[in-house]
Amino acid sequence: MKANLLAAIVLTMLTQCVFAQDIKEVEYKIDIAVPYYSEELMEGDEYMQEMCVFDFYYPRGIKDFPTIIWFHGGGLTAGKRGIPNYLKNRGFAIIGVGYRLSPKVKVVECIKDAAAATAWAFKNIEDYGGKKNLIFVSGMSAGGYLAYMIGLDKEYLGTHEIDANQIAGLIPFSGHAITHFTARKEMGIDGTQPIIDKMAPLYHVKADAAPLLIITGDRELEMLGRYEENAYMARMMKIAGHDNVEIYELDGNNHGQMMYPAFPLLLREVKKLTKEILDSN
Numbered sequence: 001m002k003a004n005l006l007a008a009i010v011l012t013m014l015t016q017c018v019f020a021q022d023i024k025e026v027e028y029k030i031d032i033a034v035p036y037y038s039e040e041l042m043e044g045d046e047y048m049q050e051m052c053v054f055d056f057y058y059p060r061g062i063k064d065f066p067t068i069i070w071f072h073g074g075g076l077t078a079g080k081r082g083i084p085n086y087l088k089n090r091g092f093a094i095i096g097v098g099y100r101l102s103p104k105v106k107v108v109e110c111i112k113d114a115a116a117a118t119a120w121a122f123k124n125i126e127d128y129g130g131k132k133n134l135i136f137v138s139g140m141s142a143g144g145y146l147a148y149m150i151g152l153d154k155e156y157l158g159t160h161e162i163d164a165n166q167i168a169g170l171i172p173f174s175g176h177a178i179t180h181f182t183a184r185k186e187m188g189i190d191g192t193q194p195i196i197d198k199m200a201p202l203y204h205v206k207a208d209a210a211p212l213l214i215i216t217g218d219r220e221l222e223m224l225g226r227y228e229e230n231a232y233m234a235r236m237m238k239i240a241g242h243d244n245v246e247i248y249e250l251d252g253n254n255h256g257q258m259m260y261p262a263f264p265l266l267l268r269e270v271k272k273l274t275k276e277i278l279d280s281n
Contacts, residue, residue: 026091030083031056036097036113036120051100054117057083058093058128066092066134066168066274067125068266069118071143073173073259076110076182077102079142086263092270093130095121099146107183107199111156114146118167119160133277136169136270137210140259142182144175148201148233151210167210169273171266173259174216174226177201177233192224202233207241213269214247217258226255 033053035042042048059065068087072079081098088094099113122132137147150156151170154163179200181191189195196202214234219227227249234247248265250258 026062026089027060028089029058029060034120036117047100047104051098052113052116053081053098054120055081055083055096056093057088057096058130059091060129062091063129064131064134064278065129066136066270067095067121067130068092068270069095069097069121069135069137069139069147071097071099071114071137071139071146073139073141073143074101076107076142076145076180084263086260087267090267092134093125093128102182102186106186107180110142111146111149111153112159115150115156115160118150119157119162122160122162122166133166134168134274135166136171136273137167138171138173138266139175140173141175141255142180144172145180145201146175147172148175148177149199149204151212152201152204152206153198165208165210168277169211169213169269170209171213171215171269172230173262173266174222174255175201175230176226177229194225194229202229202236205233205236205240205242207243209237209242211244211269211273212237212242212246213265214245215258215262215265216247216249217253217255218251219249221252221254222258223255 032055034056035053037052070084072081081096083094083096097117099110118137121135125132137151139147147170151164151167157164178194178196183199214230216222216227216230231247234245237245250261253261
């Protein structure tokens, strides 16, 4: 969806200025390296203890705030957890998730880690003043793939007795919609050979998933066919009967650049869906 994108971004930035004025007195706290698995499960596993933690940035003194769970990129083989600076001081919590990486673990374990961190938010966010029906899941590249997988394959969150459809919104940034190339590498399949199996978000298209906003870079500048596979995801979700899916292609931005102009769209989506959810209660 290229039409009116510049106008949308400008409007979003203006809205942010007003919003920032409304919350400028809010105090924020950050808790570093919070484990999302139990001590018993991680006992004796130094790698798990190092990686299976998140940084938790949240407002103090306000109630019922939204939460964004953020998964970093890096091809499931690199990268580190963090709180995106753009999302700070906006009136909501951010959970910057660390997760184990290939080749030390299989890709399925990366997805399980993402689900466990998300489950922590559902089970604990109300203790900090947030609302568990306002939990949004996002991430960049490999992080977008993780967001897709835990939001569409209900098995992963189901292990924690959480319905993935309870996620308030999925906002993947340039994530694989086909089977991730690192998962394909585990199977001995070349990175230029696309497949769609159970490890592909596209395998799990459905009508009743959370609202989905897909954002990619310019189709001519993105990695391989990253825009096209996400465009196919958007189309197939609509064909499956999902009535709340949009896709944005950020002209002139390659895979590494697209994250920065995507943040205003993420913020706008969180604010829009938060208002809809609160108005419906």
